[in-house]
Amino acid sequence: MATARPGWSRRAQYGLFFSFLAVIAGIIVGLVLLVVSLVAPDEFGRLRGAALDVTGPVASALHEVTETAHGLVTGADDYWDAVSQNGELKRERKAMLRRMVEAKAIYQENLQLKAALQLRQQTHDAIAAGRIVGSSFNSPRRFAIFSAGGRDGVRVGMPVRSPDGLVGRIIDVGELASRILLVSDRTSIVPARLLRNGIPVIAQGNGDGTVEVRPLEVGRNPFRPGDLIISSGTGGLYPPLVPVARVARLKGDEAIAIPLADPATTSFAIVEPPFEPTAMAAEGQSSTTAP
């Protein structure tokens, strides 16, 4: 289609015309699919899952390589300033031991109180464990590729956490891999509270790796830099008492926090069943957040 007429050949002219029509058809099909995937995000779940099955294992394999290289580099780095690190670790350990004794006492007390109240402890076993092996590069959304999929029992909507804290929740599932909506995505909203005083807050992603935390009640800004935010379990999707983020700085009535589970350095993450299974069913029916 470089020039208006490719010459006197009828065949070439028709070919040009039909390729023009084909491109127009491509645009229309694309727009229709885009509208469908915005209105009904689950429509292409299977297709996206199949694509994940192609990329997931590749990413997993490459991840091993980069992790080894990264480990070598940081290993050498640690060796370099071993002395100062050693002193720091010793100090930290002493402080930790004191805290641990306190925590043990509190745990005992908690058990007694629970026994007195006859509360039943809800325990959830992990459904699957895996690695975060990739992420969205370019889009304003924050997704990550997770190395466990439907074969391991992972389903859409399940929360993902690492030892450090909450990572996000599953939005696409393939057989071998799945896609996580990270807590730093703009559409991710985690009901949470301040660890220091239990004030209920909402943690919404900013899309750039940070999280915006807002108090539910209007009033004085309750945050201080360094505050820990833990999930509250409200809504039933995320389990309670999972660390979510640490406040970095204040901004008006809100605060900007950094997720504790950094997907870039998280080695293992586990998928848990939703805290309240009914919440996931409701989520499945009216999922407007997933793409």
Added chain:
Amino acid sequence: MVRAALSPQKRFGHGPSRYALFVPAMTVVAASLLAALPIISTSGWFPDFGYLVLISWRLLRADPWPAWWAAPLGLVNDLFTGYPVGFSIALWSATMLVLDLIDRRTMWRDYWIEWMVATVLIALDEWLQWRVARLSGADIPFTMMLPQLLISICAFPLSAWVVSRVDRWRLGR
């Protein structure tokens, strides 16, 4: 390239690659597959590799592939990068059309004009991504898209260079 034909050393049995017709499309798919790289980005400042390679090819030649191939290539990109399905299909097809129109209008072109066209297209791509993200509930300010927009624009010459090398290789020059 006439120069290549004039060069004295003739290597026998050295012609276009057997898959020369499909190499451009394959490189676009490979660029989309870069999304499988185990890089975990918390800010999303990487360029849209698939689109960069697509416009690099299309700016280099008018016929890297039949124009309608843009739609299936876009579908592959959507599936691998996690964009909403249909986004790249529509955008890539429209890009082919727009570049055809630009080809008709421009009297001459040089490197700077190509970079400018690519800049406009990349900016359009980022802006549309931002709009679509807003539609699906992620209303972030557009200023957050600026770093990746700049990085993509700066990455275009690199992608254009790689594509021109691949083009020479596939044509056996």
